[in-house]
Amino acid sequence: MSKPPTLDPPVGARAYRLRTERGDFAVVDHDVEPGLPRKGVVLLLPGFTGSKEDFHLLHQPLAARGWRTVAVDGRGQFESDGPGDDESAYAQRELARDVLAQAAALGGAGPLHLLGHSLGGQIARAAVLLDHSPFASLTLVASGPARISASQQARVKLLHDALAVMTMEQVWEAIRATDPPEDVGGPGGGGGQDHLRRRWLAHKPAQLLATGRQLCTEPDRVAELAALPLPFHVLSGAFDDTWPVPLLDEMAVRLGAHRTVVEGAEHSPNVEQPLRTAEALADFWDRTPTRTD
Numbered sequence: 001m002s003k004p005p006t007l008d009p010p011v012g013a014r015a016y017r018l019r020t021e022r023g024d025f026a027v028v029d030h031d032v033e034p035g036l037p038r039k040g041v042v043l044l045l046p047g048f049t050g051s052k053e054d055f056h057l058l059h060q061p062l063a064a065r066g067w068r069t070v071a072v073d074g075r076g077q078f079e080s081d082g083p084g085d086d087e088s089a090y091a092q093r094e095l096a097r098d099v100l101a102q103a104a105a106l107g108g109a110g111p112l113h114l115l116g117h118s119l120g121g122q123i124a125r126a127a128v129l130l131d132h133s134p135f136a137s138l139t140l141v142a143s144g145p146a147r148i149s150a151s152q153q154a155r156v157k158l159l160h161d162a163l164a165v166m167t168m169e170q171v172w173e174a175i176r177a178t179d180p181p182e183d184v185g186g187p188g189g190g191g192g193q194d195h196l197r198r199r200w201l202a203h204k205p206a207q208l209l210a211t212g213r214q215l216c217t218e219p220d221r222v223a224e225l226a227a228l229p230l231p232f233h234v235l236s237g238a239f240d241d242t243w244p245v246p247l248l249d250e251m252a253v254r255l256g257a258h259r260t261v262v263e264g265a266e267h268s269p270n271v272e273q274p275l276r277t278a279e280a281l282a283d284f285w286d287r288t289p290t291r292t293d
Helices: 052-064 092-107 118-131 149-166 168-176 194-202 205-217 222-228 245-255 272-288
Strands: 013-022 023-030 040-045 067-072 112-117 139-141 230-239 258-262
Touching: 013 092, 023 052, 023 092, 040 052, 040 092, 040 118, 040 272, 052 067, 067 112, 092 112, 092 118, 112 118, 118 139, 118 205, 118 222, 139 245, 139 272, 149 205, 168 194, 168 205, 222 272, 230 245, 230 272, 258 272
Parallel strands: 040 067, 040 112, 112 139, 139 230, 230 258
Antiparallel strands: 013 023, 023 067
């Protein structure tokens, strides 16, 4: 749902395919500057209709604080392959197992922190509930305790119904015809640039259908998550229609989580206020102790 300004990797980053026991995943990897001590690694998971490019504006400010960042396209997202018509391949447990495989592939590079934006937060939550041991912390960015709001459920249903009878290209053109010019760019996204069209067309329809259904039916698993021995961070913009901010406030209390509200941002603080977001993220990771269990 974010609006990355470009699909080109930022200066200093590498785009490549991360090899794991569950297949290869497209990533953008930005390490710290030579000579600067690396504090650890962060695995970044994008949201619904999003991609690894949603984190482009975070890489350099986080690298300057000593953090290597690895943003990934999940299975069937943009440049990571996946079946186009088999929704079972995108069951939440399967996507969570992919995250654990990605973590294993990055193992040994320092403490590994996990961050998920929106849908990516719910997949990250599912991953740590399967196995929290690879991770030093979990950050949920604009990602709530259960299913999305009624208004967003309605939008996801419209997409589901459209994909049942239209191609991805036809859906894109329908969005362009109905959205205000400044908001063209896919469901929940904007911009109207060719790069957003290219990203949209590369998504697998089955991935959108399966994960859209997950967003509309996700149960509340906060109590399970709170029982884990992990530090948590709940970060959001000051307004969010997908999960209202008071709901995110309450979730943070239930988790005993650190809470950050980024002023001037809505559902995608990573794009809308990247410097403030990066500062808050780095501050949290800097004071998170390395786990020994």
